[in-house]
Amino acid sequence: MAKINLRRMARNQSGVITAIKVAGELGQRIREMGLVPGTRITIQGRAPLNDPVALRVMGGTLSLRNNEADHIEVEVEEQQP
C-alpha cells in the first residue's frame, strides 16, 4: 500500500483516490466526473505521446492531462512488477 500521484501510475494499475488537491474550476471538473476520495480507478492507457492519460472510473472512461493528474493522490493496491 502506497500513496502515489496519479501521473506515476502504470497502465492497468488500480487504486483508490485519497485526495484531490486543487480548488477552482479544475477541482470542480475533476470532482464532477466522479473523481472524489474513495473512488476506485484503473489506468486504461496513455495517448501516443504519453499525455493525456485514460482511466476507468465508475464503469466509464475518462481522460485528463498529466498536469491535471498531478493534483490527484491515489492509494495503489499493488505495485506493478
Added chain:
Amino acid sequence: MKPSFTVALAGNPNSGKTTLFNALTGARQHVGNYPGVTVEKKEGPYTLADGSRCNIVDLPGTYSLTAYSVEEVVARDFLVQERPDVVINIVDASNLERNLYLTTQLLELGAPMVVALNMMDVAKDRGINIDSDKLATLLGVPVAPIIARSGQGTVALMEEARRLGQQNPAWNPLHISYGEDLDNTLLQMEKVVSDQGLLTDTYPARWLAVKYLENDSQVKEKTEQGNREAAAALSRMTAEASRHLQTTLETFPESLIADHRYGYIKSILRQGVLSHRHDADRLYTSDRIDRVLTNRFLGPLLMLAVLFGLYNFTFSYSELPVAWLDGLFGWLSEAAEAGLPDGPLKSMVISGVIDGVGGVLGFVPIIMFMFFGIAILEDSGYLARVAFMMDRVFQTFGLHGSSVMAYIVSGGIAGGCAVPGVMATRTLKSRRERLATLLTVSFMNCGAKLPVLALLTAVFFSDRQALVMFLLTLLAWAVALLVAKFYRLTVLKGPSTPFVMELPPYRLPTFRGLLIHTWERTWQYIKKAGTVILAISILLWAMMTFPGLPEEEEARFSGRREAVSATYGGEELDERLAAIDRQEAERGLELSLAGRIGRGLEGVSRWAGFDWRTNIALVGGFAAKEVVISTLGTAYSLGEVDPEASESLAATLANDPAWNPVKALAMIIFVMFYAPCFVTVVCIVREAGSWKWGALAVGFNTLFAFALAVAVYQAGMALGLG
C-alpha cells in the same frame, strides 16, 4: 394552439439528451441562441396523449450547475428565471452513479422533476440491474425508464411530466447534509439570506448559501450588486469556514460539498437500487475497439486515415452539387446578360447579386458534407479519441486536441476551406482554445488560395514547384500554430480550460440524428451568414466598379472603336475591338474606388514590392482569394482571367521585368496570411459572437502578412536574388 406548459431537458453530455430531444420533437425543432451568448438554444413542440401541447427546451449538456462555463450558467439561469413547469433530467443508466451528480444538484435547486432513465438496454447488456421504482422512492421524484434511440418509454415519460406539470407543485429544494461544520455555517448563512431577502425570488436560500461556499462568481456578483453589506457578511462566513476546513481537514468547502453529494448518491444506490451481474471493471466491446483505435502506433495512423477520409468526403463528394450550383448561377448570369440592357444595373445584377447569392450558396454543399462527416465522428464517440491522441501537440500551442479538425478542414491538407473550418470549431467546448483556433484556421492554404500559389510557383519556381507547394503547407501549419500561441499569450491570455473529458463508449450514430444535425447547421449558415455575405458582395462589386470612366475618356474609347471599325474587318476587327475592351476595363478598374485604394497604397506596399496592379488584385482577394487572379488579369489588360486557366497571365508575369522570384514569394506569403476572405470573416463574427474578433482577424492578419512580405522582399533583394 398555445403550448400549455414548458418542459426543460437537462442532462450530462453523452447521456442521450439530444437523441431524446430529437425523438420527442422530430424535425419541428427551432434553433436559436440564448441572449448575449453563442450557446445554442433548441426548442420544439410535443403533443401529449391528451392532445395538449408542450414546449420542450433542450438545455446545454453539463455535468454540474457551477458558474465556470457559459453552458452551465445558461442552463441554471433558464431554470431559475424562466421557471419551466417540469424539468426532465435524462441520466445514463449504464453510468448511473456519475450521472446522478447533476441530478442531485437539480434536486437541491428544487424544480419539479422527472428522471428519464435512459439506455436501459445498454445497462442490461452490461449486467447492470436498476430498480427504478426504488430509485424514484429514494430520490422523491418520478423515474421513467426509456430507450431514447428507439423511442421506447418516451410516451410514458411525457405522461409523467404532464401529470407533474399540471399539479403545478411548489419548488421543493432537497437538503443534503455536508457535515457538521458546513451545516452549521449554512444555517447561519441561510438566516442572513432570508432576513435580508437576498435574491430569494430567484434562488432557494440554502442554495444561494451553498453557492457562496462553492465560491460561485455569478451568485457572489449578483448578491454584491443587491446588498453589499450582506454580501460581505456571507463572504466572511465563507472565508471562516474555508479556513477552518483547511486547518482541520486539509480540504476546501467545495470539495467537501462534492464529497457529500456523492455520499448521498452512494447511500441511495446501496439500498438495493443498483446491482451488478459482472465485475464493474469488465472490458466491453468499446474498450476492445479502443485497444486498436488509440493504440500507440496504430492509433495515429488510423486517425490520419480517418481525417484524410473526412477531408475527401467533404471536398470530393461536394464537388458535384457545387458544379450544379455553378451551372445554375452561370445560366442565370447568361440569362441576365441577354435579357437586361447594358449599364450599371445589369452589372450589379450579374456581378453583385447573382455572383453574391452564388457565392453564399456555393459553400452550402461543402458545409453540409463537412457537418455530416463531423457528426458521424462526434456521435460515434471517435472525435473524443482524436482529441485524446492529438492533445499533447496542440496543448503546447495553448490549443485543444479537438482543434485539429478545424485546421484540417480549413486546408491543413492543402485545398480545404476556412468557412466550414471556422464552423468546425463548434466541437471545441473551451472558449479561449476555441477562439484561438477559429482566429487562425484561415492561415491554412484553402482551395481558393491554391490557384494563386500554383500560378506564381509555376512561373517563378517551375523546376521545384511540388517541393515549394509542400513547404508552403508546412509554413501554413507553423504560422497558424505560432500565431495561436501568440493569441493565447496576449488577447486570449489565461490558463488552459481543464481538459478532463469523457471517452464515451462507441455508439452507432442514428441516421435521423445525423440529418437533423446537418440540416440545422446548414440552415443557420444560409439564414444568418447568407444575408450579410450578399450585402458585402454587392458592396465589393461597387468598389471595383464606381465611379467608372469620366465622360471624355469614355468618348476616347468610343472614338478608337469607331476608327478601328472603319479600318479593319473580319477577325482582325474582333481582336482589335476586344483589345480595346480590355484596355477600357483596365482603365475602369484603375479609376474605381478599389483602384484608387491600390494606387494610394503604392507608397507603402512598395516595401513589399507590390505595385498598384497587385494592390487592386489583393483588395479584390477579400471577396475570395481566387479573385486575385481574375483581377490581376483585368489590371494587366488581359480581361478577366479564369483562375483554372491562367496561362495568359503566367506568360505576362514571366515577361514583365517588374516581377521576379523575390516579389513572387513576397506575394505568395502575403496571399497566404492576409485578411481572410469576407465570407470567413462573417463566419468568424457569427461563431465568436462579436464583430471585434472579425476586425482582429482582418487587421492583425493583414499587418502580420505585410510585415512578413516586406521582410521576405527586402531580404531577398538585399541578397541579390531578384
